Amino acid sequence: MGRAASASLKAARWSELAIxxxxxxxxxxxxxxxxxLMPALWAATFYCLxxxxxxxxxxxxxxxxxxxxxxxxxxxxxxLALVTGLLVAAVRALRPEALFxxxxxxxxxWALVMVLYPALSALPQEIVFRTFFFHRYRCLLGNGAGLVVxxxxxxxxxxLAFHNWVAVALTLPGGLLFAHAxxxxxxxxxxxxxxxxxxxxxxxxxxxxxxxxGTLRLF
Numbered sequence: 001m002g003r004a005a006s007a008s009l010k011a012a013r014w015s016e017l018a019i020x021x022x023x024x025x026x027x028x029x030x031x032x033x034x035x036x037l038m039p040a041l042w043a044a045t046f047y048c049l050x051x052x053x054x055x056x057x058x059x060x061x062x063x064x065x066x067x068x069x070x071x072x073x074x075x076x077x078x079x080l081a082l083v084t085g086l087l088v089a090a091v092r093a094l095r096p097e098a099l100f101x102x103x104x105x106x107x108x109x110w111a112l113v114m115v116l117y118p119a120l121s122a123l124p125q126e127i128v129f130r131t132f133f134f135h136r137y138r139c140l141l142g143n144g145a146g147l148v149v150x151x152x153x154x155x156x157x158x159x160l161a162f163h164n165w166v167a168v169a170l171t172l173p174g175g176l177l178f179a180h181a182x183x184x185x186x187x188x189x190x191x192x193x194x195x196x197x198x199x200x201x202x203x204x205x206x207x208x209x210x211x212x213x214g215t216l217r218l219f
Contacts, residue, residue: 013140020044021133021154029160037161038120045124048132057135068186076194079177084201091206098206113203118196126192129155129175130182151179159211166210174198 027033028040091099103110133151141147152175159167174195182191202208 010140013136017137017140017154020047021157025158025161029163040161041121041124041128044128048128052132052135055135068190072181072184072186072190076181076197080197080201083198084205087202087205087207095206098209100204101206102208103204110203113208114200117199117203118192122195122199123192125155126178126182126188126195129158130178130191131188134182148176148179148183151182152176155179162211164210166207170202170207170210 024033024040024044028035028037033040088099102113129151133154134147137150138147141150152172155175155178156168156172159171177198178191178195181194182188199211202211
């Protein structure tokens with residue numbers, strides 16, 4: 001690829017990055033775009049899958065045995081246990097009435113969230129913020145810390161659409177965890193399960209109301 005073609009490609013990718021992960025989430029957060037967040041997420045996911053296919057990269061690593069780096073499951077479970085303990089303590093101190101209120105008072109709705117969250121929310125988010133983001137913007141951000149941090153910041157910034165600082169505060173470190181795991185080569189399927197475990201834990205301990213909208217609000 002010539003220098004001019006490379007510069008043109010990078011300019012197009014920067015524009016795409018700014019629109020998809022800056023302008024669109026900002027417009028949703030400001031209320032300039034009136035669209036429920038779940039349909040918006042799936043519209044973004046279909047766009048990302050289409051672009052990946054055009055790029056000749058349709059494989060998402062969802063078939064066959066996942067490539068999980070040594071010790072990743074142990075790291076995941078230990079970190080999840082530590083974070084769960086910290087969040088339980090925080091909810092108990094700041095919102096004791098919300099601690100485990102969702103599974104205790106609305107068990108059927110809680111069970112439905114536990115079943116549907118991995119496929120309907122964690123999977124599309126990881127396609128967009130990990131598979132697509134890493135593939136499309138590696139040429140801009142490099143293949144190291146910049147790419148990982150960029151993925152996490154984009155993930156967190158998008159959650160401004162929930163109109164609360166808790167959603168942003170939770171998703172920035174979460175995004176770093178998921179991006180690090182993906183960058184280490186654990187594969188999409190592993191990161192989807194990691195994301196799903198953290199998401200289900202957040203809903204269970206009493207913070208899910210910060211990550212739901214409209215008729216999905218839990219409390």
